[in-house]
Amino acid sequence: MKITINVNGKTHVVKIESAEMLLDTLRRLGYKSVHRSCDSASCSSCTVLLDGNPVLSCCVFSATADGRFVETVEGLGSGEELHPIQKAFLEEGASQCGYCIPSLIMTTKALLAVEPDPTESEIREMLVGNICRCTGYEAQTRAVKKASRYLRGDEE
Amino acid sequence: MTFKLMIPNTEGELQQELMDDEARILAGGTDLMVQMRSGKVAPTRVVSIKKLERLKEISDLGERIRIGAAVTYSELQRSHILQEKSPILLKAIRQIGSLQIRNRGTAVGNIANASPAGDAVLAMVLSEARVEIMGPKGERHESIESFIIGPGRTTLSTGEYIRAVVIEKTDDWQSLFIKVGQRNAMCISVASIGVLRKGKEVRLAFGSVAPVVVRAHKAERFFTREGIDGTKLGEFVERCVESISPIDDVRASSWYRRQVVRGELMKIFGHPDVGGTDVT
Numbered sequence: 046m047k048i049t050i051n052v053n054g055k056t057h058v059v060k061i062e063s064a065e066m067l068l069d070t071l072r073r074l075g076y077k078s079v080h081r082s083c084d085s086a087s088c089s090s091c092t093v094l095l096d097g098n099p100v101l102s103c104c105v106f107s108a109t110a111d112g113r114f115v116e117t118v119e120g121l122g123s124g125e126e127l128h129p130i131q132k133a134f135l136e137e138g139a140s141q142c143g144y145c146i147p148s149l150i151m152t153t154k155a156l157l158a159v160e161p162d163p164t165e166s167e168i169r170e171m172l173v174g175n176i177c178r179c180t181g182y183e184a185q186t187r188a189v190k191k192a193s194r195y196l197r198g199d200e201e
Numbered sequence: 202m203t204f205k206l207m208i209p210n211t212e213g214e215l216q217q218e219l220m221d222d223e224a225r226i227l228a229g230g231t232d233l234m235v236q237m238r239s240g241k242v243a244p245t246r247v248v249s250i251k252k253l254e255r256l257k258e259i260s261d262l263g264e265r266i267r268i269g270a271a272v273t274y275s276e277l278q279r280s281h282i283l284q285e286k287s288p289i290l291l292k293a294i295r296q297i298g299s300l301q302i303r304n305r306g307t308a309v310g311n312i313a314n315a316s317p318a319g320d321a322v323l324a325m326v327l328s329e330a331r332v333e334i335m336g337p338k339g340e341r342h343e344s345i346e347s348f349i350i351g352p353g354r355t356t357l358s359t360g361e362y363i364r365a366v367v368i369e370k371t372d373d374w375q376s377l378f379i380k381v382g383q384r385n386a387m388c389i390s391v392a393s394i395g396v397l398r399k400g401k402e403v404r405l406a407f408g409s410v411a412p413v414v415v416r417a418h419k420a421e422r423f424f425t426r427e428g429i430d431g432t433k434l435g436e437f438v439e440r441c442v443e444s445i446s447p448i449d450d451v452r453a454s455s456w457y458r459r460q461v462v463r464g465e466l467m468k469i470f471g472h473p474d475v476g477g478t479d480v481t
Contacts, residue, residue: 063206064247085235089301098275098304104234105305106227108206109251152300174299 048111052076053120061107067093068102070110071117078118078147089175092148093117099155118147121154129195130154130188137188141179149175153189161197163189204237208249212256212364216337218248219360226250226362228271229305231298232314256364259283267333267367270310274303274321287368289376289397293324296380296393309363315349318409320380322349323395326406326414327376328368336361349413374399377469380408381461383452391453392461396469401425410445410458417444429470438466 049058052074061070068091071079082090084103091102094116121128127135130150140146149172156163156171163171168189169182177185194200206227209215218224225244227233228251236242250256256271259280266282274294277283283291290308297303297320311321312332322345330345337360345366348355357363374397382388393408403424405417420440429437447458 064204085238086231086298086302089299092301099301100304101231101301104230106206106230106247106249108208109249155300171300174301 046108048107050107050110050113050115052115053117059107063108065107066103067095067105067107067110067115070107071102071115076117076119080144080147082144087176088145089152090145090148092151092175094151094155097155097158099152116151116154118150121150130157130192133192133195134185134188137184137191139180139184139188145175145177149177149185153192156189157193157196162193165190204243204245204247206247206249208252210252212253212335215248215250215253215362216335216360218246219362220337221246222359224248226313228307228310228313229273229302231302231306232310232316250362261286262367265367265369267365268308269365270307270363272307272309274306274308275300277308278303286370286372287324287328289327289371289374289378289395290321290324290368292376292378293320293395296320296378309366312345312349312366313355313357313363315351315353315355315413317352317411317413318389318393319414320378320390320393320408323393323406323408323414324378325366325368326416327395327397327404328371330366330368332363333365333367334361335364340364342367346416351412371397374404379465379469381465389452392447392458392465394462394465394469401428405441407441407445407462409452410447410462412446415444417441420444434467434471437470438463441466 047058047060057074059070068079068081079093079102080090082088086101086104092099093102096114122131130153134140152172152175160167165186168186207218209218223244224246225233227247227249250271253271256269258269259272259282260267261282266286274297278294308321311319325345331342332345332348334341350356377396380390380393382390390409392410395406397404403421405421406414408414420437423437423440427433442459442463445462447455449455
């Protein structure tokens with residue numbers, strides 16, 4: 046079967062297997078920031094935004110994403126300039142091995158879209174599913190806070 | 202995994218698809234996909250209900266609220282009716298998985314999955330939920346307590362599907378939901394406890410401590426009849442513990458689970474101001 050999905054503003058018409066997962070389709074299309082890790086809805090490394098909401102692409106059938114909007118970390122920034130969330134993560138040293146970072150950044154983007162000024166406990170609650178085995182989440186929590194200030198224009 | 206994904210556009214088409222014995226309904230996929238990958242289930246047909254708009258409705262029925270089968274946890278969290286009228290369900294949902302899981306998973310899926318650890322199921326048991334089932338012989342309704350008959354088992358027969366669940370509004374009850382797990386994030390509970398209280402009336406349910414989520418009906422009647430002053434508190438707690446039958450598994454031992462339930466109940470009801478005015 047064929048589906049049409051819009052990824053980061055670009056429309057793809059793509060042939061898929063009936064039982065194909067969005068994770069596989071996206072990686073096949075070259076969106077390699079979408080990481081496979083647990084493949085069982087536990088780690089959130091495969092998080093993408095589907096119509097603005099973070100979902101686990103390992104558990105979403107591509108067929109059900111037909112006609113919808115997908116965002117991945119490749120869509121952030123301009124290629125030259127980092128997106129404010131990326132910038133904040135970099136500056137706060139929020140990434141070690143980096144494997145979970147694309148999913149954390151996309152979850153952060155969705156969080157800050159609904160809550161531009163989250164408290165620390167709100168940040169921790171929102172990121173609870175994004176499992177990172179390197180850090181203690183301290184730097185990431187700070188990075189989200191800093192990103193929120195960048196996006197609100199409170200800090201240059 | 203070899204199976205065919207079907208995405209019916211109408212409930213009529215859905216019913217056709219479900220005539221196949223090997224078909225399984227997919228709502229959010231947060232349980233089904235995991236079970237399929239681990240080889241626990243191997244349906245030949247997976248039927249998505251994502252295109253059935255009528256199953257996405259939340260409706261106010263006066264004393265009750267009807268929640269369609271495709272309504273996600275996140276949609277419930279955003280619903281004003283639920284926010285105002287079912288604090289217990291929202292408290293339970295907050296404890297479920299993660300944002301990503303809540304964006305896909307559904308309350309009705311939690312019922313269909315019939316896990317004894319179902320957090321939303323526990324809140325719905327307390328809300329005296331009725332399950333609306335559609336099938337080849339027409340519509341039928343069943344209380345959630347009789348619908349779920351064992352771990353992963355319900356009274357659904359071939360061709361039947363859950364169309365919605367109808368819960369009681371419980372905004373005039375004090376409510377409490379406690380989940381004890383091995384960690385805070387993404388955990389399946391070792392034991393969970395839900396309490397609704399209105400004066401001398403109380404409703405209690407326990408998760409992960411029996412083959413299904415259980416209501417402690419006997420203990421509830423004791424509470425109303427005898428109260429929990431003085432020595433009555435210990436008696437009441439023991440009646441609660443009698444209603445559970447925990448097992449040893451990877452998450453905790455049976456003994457520990459009993460102790461957790463006992464300990465939490467003493468904390469909740471042993472409050473100096475006669476039986477837990479901290480139940481809010």
